[in-house]
Amino acid sequence: MPTTRCSAQDLLAWRQSLLMQGGRAVDFDWLLMMRGDLGWAAMQKLRILPESTVHLAASLHDLELLWHRHVTEHVPLQHLVGRCPWRDVELQVSPAALIPRQETELLIDLALQCLKPSESEALPQAGVWADLGTGSGALAVALARSLPGWEGHAVDLSAEALELARANLRSLAPSPCWTLHQGSWWEPLEPWWGTVHLVVSNPPYIPRVQVQGLEPVVRDHEPHLALSGGDDGLDCCRALISGAPRALAPGGWLLLEHHHDQSEAVLVLLRDAGLEAVQARPDLQGVMRFALARRPLRR
Numbered sequence: 001m002p003t004t005r006c007s008a009q010d011l012l013a014w015r016q017s018l019l020m021q022g023g024r025a026v027d028f029d030w031l032l033m034m035r036g037d038l039g040w041a042a043m044q045k046l047r048i049l050p051e052s053t054v055h056l057a058a059s060l061h062d063l064e065l066l067w068h069r070h071v072t073e074h075v076p077l078q079h080l081v082g083r084c085p086w087r088d089v090e091l092q093v094s095p096a097a098l099i100p101r102q103e104t105e106l107l108i109d110l111a112l113q114c115l116k117p118s119e120s121e122a123l124p125q126a127g128v129w130a131d132l133g134t135g136s137g138a139l140a141v142a143l144a145r146s147l148p149g150w151e152g153h154a155v156d157l158s159a160e161a162l163e164l165a166r167a168n169l170r171s172l173a174p175s176p177c178w179t180l181h182q183g184s185w186w187e188p189l190e191p192w193w194g195t196v197h198l199v200v201s202n203p204p205y206i207p208r209v210q211v212q213g214l215e216p217v218v219r220d221h222e223p224h225l226a227l228s229g230g231d232d233g234l235d236c237c238r239a240l241i242s243g244a245p246r247a248l249a250p251g252g253w254l255l256l257e258h259h260h261d262q263s264e265a266v267l268v269l270l271r272d273a274g275l276e277a278v279q280a281r282p283d284l285q286g287v288m289r290f291a292l293a294r295r296p297l298r299r
């Protein structure tokens with residue numbers, strides 16, 4: 001593969017000239033890291049030691065072509081490099097599924113906290129988890145790695161997304177503790193209804209009319225099946241919550257990600273479904289983006 005060797009100041013001047021075409025510096029530096037293998041520390045060194053020599057794992061020409069496609073056709077950089085760092089892994093990504101978002105990483109921390117409310121407790125050794133609307137398989141990969149003794153189920157309506165999830169699970173969580181299912185939300189898990197201890201879902205939650213107003217990098221390149229949540233954005237949350245009391249095991253947890261302005265509505269849906277310990281949780285900006293609840297132990 002062609003590589004590049006040049007001075008730090010030449011690289012910075014080249015970077016500046018490409019940023020004049022458009023796009024964000026933070027995205028350009030992400031491309032340098034993911035395709036050029038130029039880490040954060042090396043990036044800082046460019047400015048401190050402008051005379052130093054830099055090695056990139058790609059040619060400047062290749063990087064220019066990728067940046068040009070990103071700026072002119074709004075192709076997500078993750079699609080151009082085919083990979084995306086997420087939690088402690090690097091996932092394969094493609095137009096078949098949503099690019100996993102950083103905020104969704106928190107859903108895993110929240111889920112593990114539900115299973116292990118205090119530091120002194122251990123995670124349960126066995127159980128059943130499900131990731132409904134798995135997309136690239138990001139959440140399923142994280143659960144399979146965190147809960148190795150558990151049985152896992154990842155569901156999606158999209159066959160293409162499931163193929164991507166399969167590739168990620170095979171390479172990042174190779175133990176045979178997970179199964180993929182094509183179908184709608186709880187429906188393919190009917191044989192397991194009443195036995196699922198932990199369910200995570202980042203469903204499509206954008207109100208239909210807002211989808212057309214999204215940035216082209218999202219609207220034109222990510223599957224609309226992963227984005228639109230119906231007229232008010234809550235159709236998928238309603239389906240997930242209404243099935244939860246039957247499908248969860250007694251005491252089992254449901255954790256959902258939702259849009260920035262849906263917290264109250266989702267909490268009401270969870271309470272109305274008869275779930276208990278209903279709580280909202282914020283993202284790193286302090287915005288309530290997650291909701292959790294559990295099935296009561298006794299009815």
Ligand SMILES: C[S@@+](CC[C@H](N)C(=O)[O-])C[C@H]1O[C@@H](n2cnc3c(N)ncnc32)[C@H](O)[C@@H]1O
Pocket residue numbers: 097098099100101104132133134135136137138139155156157158161183184185201202203204205225226227236
């Ligand atoms: C917002 S994406 C989330 C993907 C992945 N979990 C993540 O966090 O990156 C929502 C996913 O739900 C899937 N989906 C949409 N409708 C569905 C349905 N009725 N049943 C199952 N999955 C569905 C989409 O195909 C998409 O992969």
